[in-house]
Amino acid sequence: MYYMSTRDKTVKLQSAEAIKKGLAEDGGLFVPNEIPKLTKKEIEELVPLSYIERANRILKKYLTDFTAKELSACTEGAYGNRKFSSSDVAPVVKIGDNQYILELWHGPTCAFKDMALQILPYFMTTAMKKTGEDRTIVILVATSGDTGKAALEGFKDVDGTKIVVFYPCDGVSDIQKLQMMTQEGNNVYVSGIQGNFDDAQNGVKEIFTDKEAEEVLQAGGYVLSSANSINWGRLVPQIVYYVSAYCDMVKNGEIKLGEKINVCVPTGNFGNILAAYYARKMGLPVAKFICASNKNNVLTDFIRTGEYNKNREFYSSVSPSMDILISSNLERLLFDISGGDDKRINRLMSDLKKEGKYKLTKALHKKVTDLFWGGFCDDYFTKEQIWKTFEETGYTLDTHTAVAVDVYHQYVKETGDTTKTVIASTASPFKFNADVLSAMGENPEGLGDPELLQLLHEKSGMEIPASLDALKEKEKRFDGVIPKEGMFTLVRKFLNV
Numbered sequence: 001m002y003y004m005s006t007r008d009k010t011v012k013l014q015s016a017e018a019i020k021k022g023l024a025e026d027g028g029l030f031v032p033n034e035i036p037k038l039t040k041k042e043i044e045e046l047v048p049l050s051y052i053e054r055a056n057r058i059l060k061k062y063l064t065d066f067t068a069k070e071l072s073a074c075t076e077g078a079y080g081n082r083k084f085s086s087s088d089v090a091p092v093v094k095i096g097d098n099q100y101i102l103e104l105w106h107g108p109t110c111a112f113k114d115m116a117l118q119i120l121p122y123f124m125t126t127a128m129k130k131t132g133e134d135r136t137i138v139i140l141v142a143t144s145g146d147t148g149k150a151a152l153e154g155f156k157d158v159d160g161t162k163i164v165v166f167y168p169c170d171g172v173s174d175i176q177k178l179q180m181m182t183q184e185g186n187n188v189y190v191s192g193i194q195g196n197f198d199d200a201q202n203g204v205k206e207i208f209t210d211k212e213a214e215e216v217l218q219a220g221g222y223v224l225s226s227a228n229s230i231n232w233g234r235l236v237p238q239i240v241y242y243v244s245a246y247c248d249m250v251k252n253g254e255i256k257l258g259e260k261i262n263v264c265v266p267t268g269n270f271g272n273i274l275a276a277y278y279a280r281k282m283g284l285p286v287a288k289f290i291c292a293s294n295k296n297n298v299l300t301d302f303i304r305t306g307e308y309n310k311n312r313e314f315y316s317s318v319s320p321s322m323d324i325l326i327s328s329n330l331e332r333l334l335f336d337i338s339g340g341d342d343k344r345i346n347r348l349m350s351d352l353k354k355e356g357k358y359k360l361t362k363a364l365h366k367k368v369t370d371l372f373w374g375g376f377c378d379d380y381f382t383k384e385q386i387w388k389t390f391e392e393t394g395y396t397l398d399t400h401t402a403v404a405v406d407v408y409h410q411y412v413k414e415t416g417d418t419t420k421t422v423i424a425s426t427a428s429p430f431k432f433n434a435d436v437l438s439a440m441g442e443n444p445e446g447l448g449d450p451e452l453l454q455l456l457h458e459k460s461g462m463e464i465p466a467s468l469d470a471l472k473e474k475e476k477r478f479d480g481v482i483p484k485e486g487m488f489t490l491v492r493k494f495l496n497v
């Protein structure tokens with residue numbers, strides 16, 4: 001197997017190169033030249049296995065240049081050693097008729113980004129060895145909250161890497177900020193910037209594309225790379241948990257082997273739901289994908305009309321990790337459903353860049369609606385869903401998962417479809433405690449984080465995640481905030497170049 005660019009099919013790289021580079025030189029995303037198959041028999045064989053063993057078997061189909069030994073070192077390092085608070089890594093919890101919550105937040109930072117960012121550093125360092133890379137990799141991240149912390153936790157003290165994270169100083173939740181300010185590790189740096197997430201993201205992009213910056217870094221023995229969700233090394237580990245969830249449901253007698261399920265995902269950059277799409281292409285029995293958005297409902301409109309249009313107001317919501325107007329990973333879906341038509345992808349992406357929108361042909365749009373159903377809900381209904389689900393089932397949802405549950409109910413109401421549905425749960429409710437508590441009828445105003453965690457613990461009956469509980473004792477190592485023009489200067493200072 002090799003990897004090509006969604007904008008140029010003649011590109012031909014091994015997975016190690018694709019993961020090291022992150023993004024293709026033409027601006028396209030790396031995709032495998034074919035989607036490997038997973039037969040019914042193979043799924044059956046996965047059922048009795050552990051998460052790590054399932055991961056080894058699935059990853060080996062995609063990272064064909066990695067040896068079995070290299071792969072199992074990656075999966076053991078990422079998902080072993082009790083790094084995840086659940087021994088199942090990603091357990092499935094039934095909360096109602098046909099509703100199964102896939103809990104993806106048992107990792108060290110309590111958001112689903114850990115599922116990929118715990119293993120990406122292992123992929124990256126293995127890829128460096130395999131490709132004879134002797135420079136130090138510098139990971140630059142602009143974050144709106146969850147990615148930055150998960151990347152820091154993943155890369156901290158990883159030999160041969162350094163990581164710098166920028167966050168908008170007024171654009172992340174208190175817990176998220178505290179998580180980043182108290183980050184440990186000898187190869188990490190964190191800074192707030194005066195500006196919003198787009199400013200942080202643009203600043204990082206500028207450093208990436210600046211030739212002079214490249215030369216300065218090169219002279220110091222450094223090379224830049226990215227840990228954001230367009231890297232194939234972040235997408236491929238996400239395929240594993242959908243297969244694993246299916247196996248768990250077979251194991252627990254919830255479904256018969258071969259029975260179709262639906263998958264519902266709270267979506268931002270389209271990475272998580274795309275991983276489920278690849279799982280289906282491999283052979284996982286999935287009937288429909290339910291794509292859930294918050295008030296930033298560009299994807300709902302896209303699925304319903306075939307037109308992607310980012311020219312619209314941006315809303316800050318209670319589910320901030322889904323506040324996105326450009327869903328980068330959609331490019332991979334378009335490439336796949338168009339039969340690998342790289343010329344067409346170039347046209348669509350250039351329309352998006354120039355006019356902020358593009359439109360699919362009728363035939364392509366039909367391919368989308370055959371598989372995807374889109375819906376959205378605003379903050380009011382998000383919070384109402386948290387309250388309702390808690391009252392009816394005793395289960396506490398975070399603000400992102402609540403969007404998915406709400407949209408799932410909309411879907412069932414409209415279609416009458418009673419297929420058993422896996423709903424991806426992307427964050428621990430403790431990470432968004434103030435909004436979750438107010439949705440549950442409490443008044444969080446004036447309370448600090450330790451009190452909020454305690455109150456949510458009492459209300460929900462859930463254990464406070466150890467990593468969040470420990471925050472109150474941690475030293476604040478990084479409390480600096482810089483103007484947005486100062487990002488590269490800070491990187492140079494940190495790296496001493």
Ligand SMILES: *Cc1c(COP(=O)(O)O)cnc(C)c1O
Binds near residue numbers: 111147266322400427
């Ligand atoms: C990143 C994130 C999402 C969105 O996932 P995508 O892969 O970008 O679609 C949803 N919920 C939470 C909590 C997240 O951190």
